[in-house]
Amino acid sequence: MGQSLSIRQLEAWYGTNQTLKGINMEIAANQVTAIIGPSGCGKSTFVRCINRMHETLPGSKVKGEIILNGESIYGQDPVSLRKTVGMVFQKPNPFPSMTIFENVVAGVKLNGMRNKQNLQAIAEKSLRMAALWDEVKDRLNYSGMSLSGGQQQRLCIARALAVEPSVLLMDEPASALDPIATMRIEELVGQLKSEYTIVIVTHNMQQAARIADTTAFFLNGELVEHGPTSEIFTNPRDKRTEDYITGRFG
Amino acid sequence: MINVRRNFVNKLMLGIFAAATFLALVPLFALLGYVIKNGITSLNLDFFIKLPAVMGMTGGGMANAIEGTLILIAIASIIGIPIGILVAIYLTEYDRYSWLSTTVRFTTDVLTGIPSIIIGIVVSMAIVSKTKHFSAFAGGVALAVIMIPLVIRSTEEMLKLVPHAIREAGYALGISQRRIILNIVLPTAAKGIITGAMLAVARVSGETAPLLFTALGNQYWTHSLFKDPIASLPVQIYTYATSPYDEWHRQAWAGSLVLIAIILCLNLIARFAFRSRSN
Numbered sequence: 001m002g003q004s005l006s007i008r009q010l011e012a013w014y015g016t017n018q019t020l021k022g023i024n025m026e027i028a029a030n031q032v033t034a035i036i037g038p039s040g041c042g043k044s045t046f047v048r049c050i051n052r053m054h055e056t057l058p059g060s061k062v063k064g065e066i067i068l069n070g071e072s073i074y075g076q077d078p079v080s081l082r083k084t085v086g087m088v089f090q091k092p093n094p095f096p097s098m099t100i101f102e103n104v105v106a107g108v109k110l111n112g113m114r115n116k117q118n119l120q121a122i123a124e125k126s127l128r129m130a131a132l133w134d135e136v137k138d139r140l141n142y143s144g145m146s147l148s149g150g151q152q153q154r155l156c157i158a159r160a161l162a163v164e165p166s167v168l169l170m171d172e173p174a175s176a177l178d179p180i181a182t183m184r185i186e187e188l189v190g191q192l193k194s195e196y197t198i199v200i201v202t203h204n205m206q207q208a209a210r211i212a213d214t215t216a217f218f219l220n221g222e223l224v225e226h227g228p229t230s231e232i233f234t235n236p237r238d239k240r241t242e243d244y245i246t247g248r249f250g
Numbered sequence: 251m252i253n254v255r256r257n258f259v260n261k262l263m264l265g266i267f268a269a270a271t272f273l274a275l276v277p278l279f280a281l282l283g284y285v286i287k288n289g290i291t292s293l294n295l296d297f298f299i300k301l302p303a304v305m306g307m308t309g310g311g312m313a314n315a316i317e318g319t320l321i322l323i324a325i326a327s328i329i330g331i332p333i334g335i336l337v338a339i340y341l342t343e344y345d346r347y348s349w350l351s352t353t354v355r356f357t358t359d360v361l362t363g364i365p366s367i368i369i370g371i372v373v374s375m376a377i378v379s380k381t382k383h384f385s386a387f388a389g390g391v392a393l394a395v396i397m398i399p400l401v402i403r404s405t406e407e408m409l410k411l412v413p414h415a416i417r418e419a420g421y422a423l424g425i426s427q428r429r430i431i432l433n434i435v436l437p438t439a440a441k442g443i444i445t446g447a448m449l450a451v452a453r454v455s456g457e458t459a460p461l462l463f464t465a466l467g468n469q470y471w472t473h474s475l476f477k478d479p480i481a482s483l484p485v486q487i488y489t490y491a492t493s494p495y496d497e498w499h500r501q502a503w504a505g506s507l508v509l510i511a512i513i514l515c516l517n518l519i520a521r522f523a524f525r526s527r528s529n
Contacts, residue, residue, distance in 0.1 A: 056421060058347060083424035093415040097437035107423035110433050156419070163423055 002030040002197035003069040003084075003166040005050065010064035012045050012054055019045045021221040023064070032189055032198045034212030034229065036205055038249070042221040043201045047169040050199065051085040052078040068167070083111070086165035090172040092152035094144030094159070101140040103155055107163035122162050129195075130158035131188050150181025157188065161196075168192065170200040174207065186211050205245055209233050217241045282510070289507030292500040297508075302469050302486075308497050312505050314471050315486040318386070319455065319512065321475070322465060322482055325390025326397055326454055331447050333394075334401025341402070342409040343431050355406075361399040369395050370460030378464060384479035386472060389465025393454040400453060404446025408439040448520045452513045458484035483509045 005027040012020040019042045027033050035043040048054040049062055052073060066073045073081050094103045102109070104123045113119060123140070127133040132154040136147070144155055153173060160168060170189070174182040189198055189211050202208050208215050209229060216226035217238075225232060225241045236242045243249055296311045303310025337354065345351045373392040378384055412435050420430035436443070461467070466479035467489060483505050490502035 051422060053418065053421060056418075079421075079424055079426055081424070082422055087422035089415060089419065089422070091415060093413070093419045095416060095419065095434050095438070097434070097440070106420075106434070107425060110420075110423075110425045110429040159419075159423065 001166060002193070002195065004029040004197065005167065005199075006067045007050075008065040008067070010046075010049060010066065011062070012042070012049055013061040014045075014057070015059040019221050020049070023223045025216060025223055025226055027197060027199060028214070029197050030193055030195075031213040032193050032200060032211055034208035034215045035199065035201045035218060036203070036208050036215060036244075037218035038244070039203070041218040043218045044171055046218065047087070047171055047199055047201055050167070050169055051082050051087050053082075053087065083107070083163050084165055085167045085169060086160035086163060087169040087171065088153070088157050088160050088173045091176050092149055092156050094147075094152050094155050096143070096145055098144055099141045100136050100144050100147070100155060103144040104158050104162050106159060111163075123158075126158040126162040127155075129161050129192065130154045131184060131191075132158055148181075150177050150184060153177060153181065153185060154188070157185075161192075166197060168196045168198050170198065172201050172203060175203065182207075205233075217244060219244070285503065285506050285510060288500075288503035289505075292504035293507065297501070297504055301471070302501075310501075312481075312483065312486055312501065312508070314468060315481040315483045315505065316508060316512075318465070318468070318472065318481040319483040319509070321386050321472075321480065322389050322393060322461070323451060323455055323516075325386060325475070326393035327447075327451055329391065330394035330397030330450070330454075331401055334398045334447070334450070335405050335443065337398070337402045338405035338409060339431060339436075341406055343427070343435065358399040358402050361395075362403065365459075366392075366396055366457050367459035367462075370463050373460065374463035381476065383477045384464065384466035385477060386465060386475040386480040389461045389480060389482065392460040392464045393457060396454050396457060396460065397450045400450040401447055404449065405439075405443050408442035408446060409435065411442065412438045444520055448517050451516055455513050455516075456484055456509060458488050461485050483512075 007023055007025040007027070010020055010023040011018065023046065035046060037043050045054055050066060050073070054060050055062060055078070062074075068081075068084065073085075095106060098106060101123050104126050105113075105119045108122055109119060113122075124133060124137075127136065132151060135151060136142075136155075139146075144152065147155060153176075157173070174185045177185065186207065189200065192198060193213075200208075200212065212229045214227060215229040215232040217224045217232065217236075217240075219240055225236060225238045227237075232241060233245055236245065294311075296309060297313075298311060298316065299313050300309070300311035301314055302312065337358075341351045341354060370392050373388060373395060377388040377391060381388070416434060416438060417430055420434050421427075425434075461482055461484065465482055465485070467485040468479045468481040472478040472480040487502045487505045487509070490498040490505065493499070
């Protein structure tokens with residue numbers, strides 16, 4: 001099941017450059033939340049804070065609080081937090097030295113699961129959830145790099161699902177893909193929200209309008225507006241949101 | 251008009267590149283051909299199974315030097331390759347930007363350029379003087395010291411080629427850094443790391459100078475890796491080639507051929523062994 005997130009006064013820096021300024025936001029469980037905004041507005045940094053990936057970069061700094069299911073994520077070990085908060089990146093990044101099967105089970109296997117039957121079951125379940133099973137079931141021992149870009153991205157989604165997170169972060173997961181592969185990913189996001197809380201960064205406003213329950217608009221490191229997607233796109237409260245979604249800048 | 255000129259320049263440049271390639275290959279093939287031509291006539295079974303003949307006698311072989319070279323390469327690899335790879339992992343995965351790694355990197359570059367005879371003298375002072383024995387161990391350490399900076403730099407380059415996105419993917423799955431390095435980063439870079447290590451092995455296999463004061467050389471079999479001097483092909487070639495005897499000159503050529511063949515075989519084995527693993 002998905003879990004809810006509540007973000008309080010979140011600030012983040014790269015060196016001396018502040019990329020997030022006092023973000024307060026509630027993310028509901030089992031919903032798709034889209035993060036939109038122009039390049040450099042802090043939307044990627046924001047999702048990377050939720051699984052504490054931001055801190056892995058040299059010179060980065062975070063302040064504030066993120067509560068996941070009633071518990072502060074900063075009180076947890078980042079490595080185990082990332083099993084609860086999965087992530088899919090902009091560019092498909094399967095592990096080049098591994099087969100399709102090994103890629104899917106990498107997360108559970110490298111965390112200690114050795115039982116072959118369990119791994120097999122997890123691989124099939126995750127690949128089915130990522131709508132990739134039928135395409136790869138006969139070639140699980142091929143390299144993950146042998147797949148097309150869209151398939152690689154669904155492989156990465158399957159890999160993230162295999163560790164059974166409750167929150168799934170997606171950082172522009174379809175921006176490197178063609179329209180048909182994008183459509184498949186979007187369908188998939190719609191199916192996954194019954195099991196997961198999904199936060200998806202996108203620079204494509206139509207995509208946000210198609211798949212998100214709520215949408216948040218970021219600008220210059222600030223959260224300008226967050227509300228039901230239909231409201232953000234038809235009746236924004238803030239002038240800047242309106243300017244952005246009507247294409248006046250960005 | 252412009253087309254004619256462009257085509258002409260294109261052909262001219264292509265010709266220059268081809269000529270340069272050819273020029274670079276001439277010494278290589280001339281060298282190989284010369285060694286094969288001179289070495290092959292002196293090669294026989296005795297060469298591989300017999301000890302060197304007593305001075306003035308004909309026949310004999312370099313069995314002890316062949317064995318000695320293999321032992322020295324093994325000792326140097328066992329010490330040098332793991333240390334080199336571990337240092338490279340530290341420099342790329344754990345501590346890329348601190349003053350310590352910058353210093354280590356700089357020192358490594360300096361070490362790569364130090365003449366190998368100096369490394370021989372230093373290891374000789376450190377080990378031979380202390381243990382009072384020329385030994386295979388001392389020779390192996392000297393070769394390892396030459397290998398370490400080569401392995402560090404080549405491994406480091408290969409690890410840097412592994413995209414950061416691959417490591418991030420591992421982190422995002424809640425995998426520990428140790429497992430990411432062992433099971434994701436190293437396998438991705440394995441081919442390049444092995445190639446780099448093999449180049450380092452090939453480089454030290456022919457080293458002569460550092461062995462002169464450490465392994466010394468030996469006309470007989472060696473019984474202790476720590477107490478006896480040990481023969482090696484490069485030193486044996488050096489001794490025989492600078493002697494006044496025609497018979498020894500022929501043996502030196504044969505030794506050169508065998509040395510080149512050993513290096514070639516090591517390279518082929520490493521590549522083949524890795525290829526069969528990755529499929």
